[in-house]
Amino acid sequence: MRDKVKDFFNKELYCITSEEHSKGRNNIEVVKELIDAGVKIIQYREKDKKALYKYKECKEIRKLTKEADVMFIVNDNIDIAISVGADGVHIGQEDMPIEKVRELVGNDMIIGLSTHCIEEAHNAVLRGADYIGVGPIFSTNTKKDACAPVGLKYLNSVSQNISIPFVAIGGIKKHNIIEVLSNGASCVAMISEIVGANDIKEQVKNIKNIITES
Numbered sequence: 034m035r036d037k038v039k040d041f042f043n044k045e046l047y048c049i050t051s052e053e054h055s056k057g058r059n060n061i062e063v064v065k066e067l068i069d070a071g072v073k074i075i076q077y078r079e080k081d082k083k084a085l086y087k088y089k090e091c092k093e094i095r096k097l098t099k100e101a102d103v104m105f106i107v108n109d110n111i112d113i114a115i116s117v118g119a120d121g122v123h124i125g126q127e128d129m130p131i132e133k134v135r136e137l138v139g140n141d142m143i144i145g146l147s148t149h150c151i152e153e154a155h156n157a158v159l160r161g162a163d164y165i166g167v168g169p170i171f172s173t174n175t176k177k178d179a180c181a182p183v184g185l186k187y188l189n190s191v192s193q194n195i196s197i198p199f200v201a202i203g204g205i206k207k208h209n210i211i212e213v214l215s216n217g218a219s220c221v222a223m224i225s226e227i228v229g230a231n232d233i234k235e236q237v238k239n240i241k242n243i244i245t246e247s
């Protein structure tokens with residue numbers, strides 16, 4: 034999968050789990066709906082669960098995503114990503130240094146790194162990230178410790194200056210996704226707009242159509 038990041042991130046929707054925003058559905062139910070809806074990239078992100086429950090969920094999600102040829106990325110937990118055989122791990126600026134993460138995960142696993150300014154973005158490229166997260170583009174209540182929004186102009190400058198795949202994230206909704214796409218994003222990540230939708234399948238279908246037609 035590591036060699037396929039560029040292909041997967043081309044005009045694609047990157048879906049991230051969050052049970053607290055999932056309207057009473059559990060992560061497994063949500064993931065099944067996402068896969069049925071044709072989502073190709075899923076990140077498991079749960080901030081408040083104990084490792085045992087995260088591990089169990091990731092193990093199940095790995096099975097489901099493998100069968101469907103969906104890219105599976107685990108947020109934060111390098112240990113869980115390795116033990117369930119995820120395709121990748123997503124880390125932040127204050128996690129372990131990316132070089133050390135690479136030593137742990139080996140050469141086949143994807144490493145994604147969140148970035149919030151052009152220095153971090155260039156640095157991520159130099160240090161071997163396979164893709165970067167760019168955001169938050171807009172303000173969001175989903176991430177409690179989110180930085181100030183980076184905005185569309187910044188997104189545009191990333192698209193012109195960064196050579197590796199990137200995913201735009203933060204406050205992206207159906208009503209503003211066109212602006213995100215027209216400012217250089219090819220891959221768009223969403224949490225609340227997808228997992229919090231009444232009809233996840235319908236929502237994914239509509240959003241994927243907007244991305245494909247952009």
Ligand code: TZP
Pocket residue numbers: 168169172173174175176179202203204205222223224225226
């Ligand atoms: N990283 C930057 S913003 C964000 C994360 C995980 C939250 C995105 O959630 P939403 O609901 O799509 O704004």
Ligand code: MG
Pocket residue numbers: 108109123124125128
């Ligand atoms: Mg993190």
